[in-house]
Amino acid sequence: MKSVWYFVGILLTVIGAILTVNxxxxxxxxxxxxxxxxxxxxxxxxxxxxLVAGILFLVTNRNKTVD
Amino acid sequence: MTAIQLEFVxxxxxxxxxxxxxxxxxxxxxxxxxxxxxxxxxxxNSSWVAGxxxxxxxxxxxELLGMTGNTFKYGMYVAHFYWIGAVPAMLxxxxxxxxxxxxxxxxxxxxxxxxxxxxxxxxxxxxxxxIMTLLVSGINLYAMALVLHTFVGWNWDVSIWISAAxxxxxxxxxxxxxxxxxxxxxxxxxWFGLFLVSILGLIEIGGIDQLFARTPESFATLWSTSADPSxxxxxxxxxxxxxxxxxxxxxxxxxTDFLVVQRAFSAKDLRSARxxxxxxxxxxxxxxxxxxxxxxxxxxxxxxPASGFQLITENGQTNYDxxxxxxxxxxxxxxxxxxxxxxxxxxxxxxxxxxxxxFNTVFTYDIYRSVINRNASDAHLLWVGRVTxxxxxxxxxxxxxxxKSFPSIMDYMQAIFSWVNAPLFATMLLGMFVVWIxxxxxxxxxxxxxxxSFLMFLxxxxxxxxxxxxxxxxxxxxxxxxxxxxxxxWLICFVVTIxxxxxxxxxxxxxxxxxxxxxxxxxDGGETxxxxxxxxxxxxxxxxxxxxxxxxxx
Numbered sequence: 367m368k369s370v371w372y373f374v375g376i377l378l379t380v381i382g383a384i385l386t387v388n389x390x391x392x393x394x395x396x397x398x399x400x401x402x403x404x405x406x407x408x409x410x411x412x413x414x415x416x417l418v419a420g421i422l423f424l425v426t427n428r429n430k431t432v433d
Numbered sequence: 434m435t436a437i438q439l440e441f442v443x444x445x446x447x448x449x450x451x452x453x454x455x456x457x458x459x460x461x462x463x464x465x466x467x468x469x470x471x472x473x474x475x476x477x478n479s480s481w482v483a484g485x486x487x488x489x490x491x492x493x494x495x496e497l498l499g500m501t502g503n504t505f506k507y508g509m510y511v512a513h514f515y516w517i518g519a520v521p522a523m524l525x526x527x528x529x530x531x532x533x534x535x536x537x538x539x540x541x542x543x544x545x546x547x548x549x550x551x552x553x554x555x556x557x558x559x560x561x562x563x564i565m566t567l568l569v570s571g572i573n574l575y576a577m578a579l580v581l582h583t584f585v586g587w588n589w590d591v592s593i594w595i596s597a598a599x600x601x602x603x604x605x606x607x608x609x610x611x612x613x614x615x616x617x618x619x620x621x622x623x624w625f626g627l628f629l630v631s632i633l634g635l636i637e638i639g640g641i642d643q644l645f646a647r648t649p650e651s652f653a654t655l656w657s658t659s660a661d662p663s664x665x666x667x668x669x670x671x672x673x674x675x676x677x678x679x680x681x682x683x684x685x686x687x688x689t690d691f692l693v694v695q696r697a698f699s700a701k702d703l704r705s706a707r708x709x710x711x712x713x714x715x716x717x718x719x720x721x722x723x724x725x726x727x728x729x730x731x732x733x734x735x736x737x738p739a740s741g742f743q744l745i746t747e748n749g750q751t752n753y754d755x756x757x758x759x760x761x762x763x764x765x766x767x768x769x770x771x772x773x774x775x776x777x778x779x780x781x782x783x784x785x786x787x788x789x790x791x792f793n794t795v796f797t798y799d800i801y802r803s804v805i806n807r808n809a810s811d812a813h814l815l816w817v818g819r820v821t822x823x824x825x826x827x828x829x830x831x832x833x834x835x836x837k838s839f840p841s842i843m844d845y846m847q848a849i850f851s852w853v854n855a856p857l858f859a860t861m862l863l864g865m866f867v868v869w870i871x872x873x874x875x876x877x878x879x880x881x882x883x884x885x886s887f888l889m890f891l892x893x894x895x896x897x898x899x900x901x902x903x904x905x906x907x908x909x910x911x912x913x914x915x916x917x918x919x920x921x922x923w924l925i926c927f928v929v930t931i932x933x934x935x936x937x938x939x940x941x942x943x944x945x946x947x948x949x950x951x952x953x954x955x956x957d958g959g960e961t962x963x964x965x966x967x968x969x970x971x972x973x974x975x976x977x978x979x980x981x982x983x984x985x986x987x
Contacts, residue, residue: 373618388442397767
């Protein structure tokens with residue numbers, strides 16, 4: 367059985383990638399209703415943090431199994 | 434107009450989460466072959482997995498919303514729920530109680546009561562726990578639907594049925610294993626989904642120093658205003674916090690509530706089981722950086738008219754639970770909103786899965802196998818566990834609709850814990866550390882403790898007595914009354930158990946080996962392990978951090 371950390375990695379990688387791409391898109395095509403501090407582009411850097419965390423979980427646990 | 438508007442990309446993230454946990458349930462079903470796999474996750478988890486699941490089983494969205502709202506209402510005193518109201522009890526469980534639980538190879542907490550005392554004490558606690566778990570599960574479901582309806586505009590019935598069906602599907606397939614997997618995933622979603630609220634809030638306000646500068650003094654300290662209840666937001670004295678919350682409610686919940694302790698039973702060996710609550714204690718101590726900071730940010734913004742931030746009011750009543758959703762709506766762009774809502778959904782569903790998996794285990798082992806069918810085979814118990822999961826979810830839905838028609842039962846949540854857990858802690862404490870406590874003493878002590886707690890609740894609710902009789906203070910909040918009621922229920926159970934034990938028949942000592950301190954040999958190989966590898970070492974570090982936090986925010 368694959369370790370739970372591997373599945374955490376999959377989910378975080380997928381969500382992080384979506385958030386980062388979406389954040390970049392919004393930076394070039396801003397929405398009409400902007401949230402407070404939208405100039406910080408939290409979607410890009412927070413999405414990137416999640417993406418990196420997800421990749422780390424994936425890489426470090428890709429071959430680990432639990433008996 | 435709802436607080437949170439969802440766009441296409443938000444729905445994508447929510448959809449991915451649902452598909453992911455259902456897929457996980459199907460994957461894990463292949464590894465759930467025996468009843469031990471289903472009920473105790475095969476006893477093969479590391480202390481990290483069991484520890485995060487131990488914490489996450491308690492970390493429902495209701496708690497996140499409620500505690501953020503409570504911080505707005507009561508101030509920093511809410512941090513007591515995360516520090517004195519959790520950490521000492523977790524460390525005590527890991528250091529002193531877990532060896533008795535784990536070494537006796539019990540499957541449930543009522544199972545320990547059977548070994549230490551007798552069958553009737555086990556069945557009494559089994560029924561009380563099963564009813565409590567279903568009530569809490571249903572009220573959680575109701576709260577989830579209410580939150581999603583109020584803040585996201587979702588249909589009430591659809592919210593209840595889709596989330597309940599999802600939980601039923603993956604817990605039926607792989608029991609505690611899938612519950613633990615989703616709890617760990619929920620833990621990361623909550624941190625990544627909600628911690629950003631605190632970061633962005635602090636950036637807007639100008640940092641942590643500015644935040645405390647803008648917070649009223651009575652809301653910004655932990656202990657310095659606890660001598661007089663009129664000086665702090667929670668209207669409670671230090672004695673109420675220490676005895677009611679820090680001792681009885683905290684120890685009653687964290688050391689005897691099977692919902693959380695079941696995660697430690699899933700650990701692969703005794704050391705991992707002992708480390709489970711200690712690992713959880715470290716993570717528990719940092720949770721205030723989400724909920725307390727967010728609550729103070731909401732308070733600070735609401736007190737500044739120029740911020741344009743106000744909590745939702747309905748019929749003249751402030752909805753404190755709206756603090757966190759409103760902050761998400763204030764700061765989060767599209768996409769992150771979907772992640773924030775997914776974090777709340779994951780918290781609700783993992784909380785319900787935790788309740789259902791604890792319910793199916795206690796029902797199967799302590800009611801079905803103990804009372805209904807003593808000769809059931811392993812395969813039959815596995816089948817009963819799966820059926821019980823579905824029945825448990827259906828009963829939760831019934832409770833949720835009941836809660837909808839009587840919204841005041843939401844108020845009973847804290848009360849329910851003091852009915853069941855507070856007296857049980859007295860029984861466990863005496864049972865584990867005093868050899869001469871008898872089965873009849875334990876049984877009647879539990880009956881007296883649970884009965885008196887329920888009576889005190891009714892007496893205050895219907896004004897038969899003034900709550901000041903319980904709290905020993907002219908001024909007290911409902912929260913303070915909960916603390917004190919738990920203390921009195923514990924004390925009554927404690928005294929009755931001792932008095933009856935003095936005059937009733939004791940169990941032979943040879944039947945108590947491994948169950949009571951003094952009759953148990955150390956069996957964790959601790960003598961051969963370096964001190965820095967022992968659970969005690971990590972417990973000391975956790976306790977030092979706990980002390981530093983309390984002194985720093987004194």
